[in-house]
Amino acid sequence: MSVISGGSDYDRIPLGSPSSVSSFPINQDYIGTQSVMSSSITAANSILPPEQANINFKPTTTAVTKISKLKLHVLLDSTIYTAGGILTGRLVLTSASARSLKLGEISVELTAYEELTVKEYTASQSFLSSRLVFQSENLPxxxxxxxxxxxxxWMAKKGKTTFPFAFKIPIDAPSSVNYGNLAFLKYVVTGVVQFMNNNKVDTLFRSKEAFVVEAWDGQNPIYKQPVDGINMKQLWMGGSGAVTLEGTLTETLFQSGGNVSVQVRVKNETKRRVNYN
Structure with missing residues (x-):
């Protein structure tokens, strides 16, 4: 049984080279007077089959870069996203100083990976990734x-800047899973900022897990097929016949808030009279 995994922040989840989802900038409402367009670096449209996935991908937590002058947060616009939909959020960068602090490439990455842990053995691989760049050598x-x-x-401005982002999730993307701390399937959004502080170059990361549930087609004819159930029982002193109970659900799948229609039939082939309410 699949369980949607809980949320938490991560320090850094590095990307491999698996398939990508399409990513694109929203109409970006930055703090300031002008709007800068972002660039989608990768744009593929589906999950790679297992034999083509990056089997060497292994997400690990690295040492956290701490700098009091620069803060980075990843904010998601929803608690749950559906496969086939758009994952949206904001990368918020706050600079506490405009002196001796310079900023280089600013980007946000979406990666999905699965991990299995058995005793002391752990195997991981990514199956989806995309990267959206807001500022770089090749962008304004x-x-x-x-x-x-x-x-x-460039020299950092003092204050807060917000970078909206959006990633198209493939329609066949699987649900997030956390199964007894033994098996995971996670979608992680990571903000990345390269900076130079007192002539020392470093990179600041901040990640947030996104919950994804798989999509299903409620109009598929397979869900409209009826489901039958039957049970019978012989009665003491009732002869060779039996009491038969038959039940039928008019459809295979019902949605919350809707009506459930059940047909019930009772047949008494015994010698005794049966009372029921």
């Missing part, structure tokens, strides 16, 4: 920076 500077570019970095 965002509202988080100002001044001329030097060696791929």
């Amino acid at each position: 500077p965002s509202n988080a920076v100002h001044g001329p570019k030097e060696n791929g970095y």
Whole structure:
């Protein structure tokens, strides 16, 4: 039985090279007077089959880069996303100083991976990834920076800058799973900022897990087929016949809030009279 996994923040989940989902910028409402368009770096449309997936992918938590001058948060617009829909959220970057702090590439990544842990053995592989870049060597500077570019970095502006993002989830994407801490299937959104502080280059990561549930076609004819059940029992002193109970559900699948129609039939082939309510 699949259980939707719980949410938590992660330090860093590195990307491999599996298949990608399409990603695109929303109409970006940055703090400031101008809007900077983002660029989708990867854009594929489906999950790779297992034999083509990156079997060497192993997500691990790395040492956390801490810098008091720069904060990064990933905010998701929903608690649950459905396969075939759009995963939306915001990358919020806050700079507490405009001196000696420079920012380089700013991006957000979506990766999905599955992991199995048996005793002391752990195997992981990713099956989906996408990356959206807001600022880089090949893109104009965002509202988080100002001044001329030097060696791929711009001077940081003091304050908060918000970068909206959106990822199209494949229609056949599986549900998030956390099965007894033995098997996981997770979707993780990671914000990435390269920065230079006092001439020292480093990278700041911040991740958030997204809950995804698989899609299903409620109009599929297979769900409209009836379901029958039958049971019978012989009675003491009732002869060779039996009491038969038959039940029929008019459809295979019902939605919450709807009506459930059940047909019930009782047949008494014994010598005794049967009372029922």
